[in-house]
Amino acid sequence: MDFQQRYLEYKERVDRYLLEAVGQTRPRSLYKPVTYVLAGGGKRIRSILVLLACEAVGAPAERALHAGAGIEILHNFTLVHDDIMDNAPSRRGRPTVHTKWDEHTAILVGDELLALAYRILLRTESSRIRDIAAVFTEGVVEVCEGQAYDKEFERRASVSVEEYLLMIRKKTGMMVAAATEIGALVGGGTEAEVQALKSYGELVGRAFQIQDDLLDVVGDEKKFGKSIGSDLREGKKTFLLLDALRVARGKDRQFLKKVLSNGRATKAVVRECRRIFHETGAIDAAGRRIEADIAEAKGHLQNLKPSEARDMLFWFTDMLLNRQY
Numbered sequence: 608m609d610f611q612q613r614y615l616e617y618k619e620r621v622d623r624y625l626l627e628a629v630g631q632t633r634p635r636s637l638y639k640p641v642t643y644v645l646a647g648g649g650k651r652i653r654s655i656l657v658l659l660a661c662e663a664v665g666a667p668a669e670r671a672l673h674a675g676a677g678i679e680i681l682h683n684f685t686l687v688h689d690d691i692m693d694n695a696p697s698r699r700g701r702p703t704v705h706t707k708w709d710e711h712t713a714i715l716v717g718d719e720l721l722a723l724a725y726r727i728l729l730r731t732e733s734s735r736i737r738d739i740a741a742v743f744t745e746g747v748v749e750v751c752e753g754q755a756y757d758k759e760f761e762r763r764a765s766v767s768v769e770e771y772l773l774m775i776r777k778k779t780g781m782m783v784a785a786a787t788e789i790g791a792l793v794g795g796g797t798e799a800e801v802q803a804l805k806s807y808g809e810l811v812g813r814a815f816q817i818q819d820d821l822l823d824v825v826g827d828e829k830k831f832g833k834s835i836g837s838d839l840r841e842g843k844k845t846f847l848l849l850d851a852l853r854v855a856r857g858k859d860r861q862f863l864k865k866v867l868s869n870g871r872a873t874k875a876v877v878r879e880c881r882r883i884f885h886e887t888g889a890i891d892a893a894g895r896r897i898e899a900d901i902a903e904a905k906g907h908l909q910n911l912k913p914s915e916a917r918d919m920l921f922w923f924t925d926m927l928l929n930r931q932y
Contacts, residue, residue, distance in 0.1 A: 660790025662916030677728030753778025783812030836877030
């Protein structure tokens with residue numbers, strides 16, 4: 608089985624669904640930017656995980672297509688509002704909604720995407736739709752809490768690694784966990800299968816976010832889609848920064864504490880941080896944390912019956928681990 612080709616086929620299926628999902632064009636001031644967001648591409652990780660989780664418990668992926676599209680639209684809702692809060696000028700190489708239009712439009716577009724996500728999720732035919740909707744709703748609550756922590760941490764001079772891990776568990780991990788849990792529920796998985804896939808998703812989500820932190824320092828800028836060091840320049844407390852602070856001494860420690868308290872790092876500060884991250888072993892620590900989470904996530908997959916879908920989840924996990932953008 609060519610998993611790469613299968614992934615691209617699933618992605619195309621989701622992309623096509625999203626382009627047809629809106630079904631309305633008026634008022635144009637709302638639906639033009641909504642369509643713009645949904646046509647923006649991306650890896651469609653969460654939606655494809657919904658499909659694969661459904662297959663992994665023995666049901667056809669098609670059964671979970673509504674839920675997968677709902678998760679993807681929900682994810683895009685969070686991005687539109689995040690971009691406003693971060694004052695981000697671009698996303699995936701295109702102007703953000705508040706840049707291309709204005710903030711009022713972007714807020715309304717985000718609200719509409721949230722409503723569309725529920726509308727499409729609820730097209731799912733399942734005797735467990737109440738449980739599915741509950742997981743979906745809890746995902747919204749968790750990601751909002753995670754975003755609140757993220758913004759709060761930008762204003763705080765001191766943040767622990769443990770606090771950071773809590774934040775990314777809520778902001779990133781729980782949404783991925785919701786995708787795999789919902790896929791298992793739609794597919795009629797057993798309680799053990801649902802729990803295994805939920806745990807898998809949470810770990811993959813956390814690893815994905817830490818890898819994002821890592822790529823922000825060592826990634827290929829052209830492939831990554833944003834300038835290297837942008838997290839530090841935006842005042843973000845990343846795993847690398849917080850881990851380095853635990854180890855750094857002398858001038859390096861004072862430098863990092865100043866970065867933490869001031870935020871909004873310049874390019875020169877980013878370069879110096881990168882040096883300190885290398886010398887303190889923070890970059891290696893991030894790599895070890897990612898590998899440990901991925902290994903544990905794969906352990907949860909072992910609790911599923913052998914199948915092509917389970918094999919593809921193993922492949923998908925490795926693909927995320929080895930990504931360069």
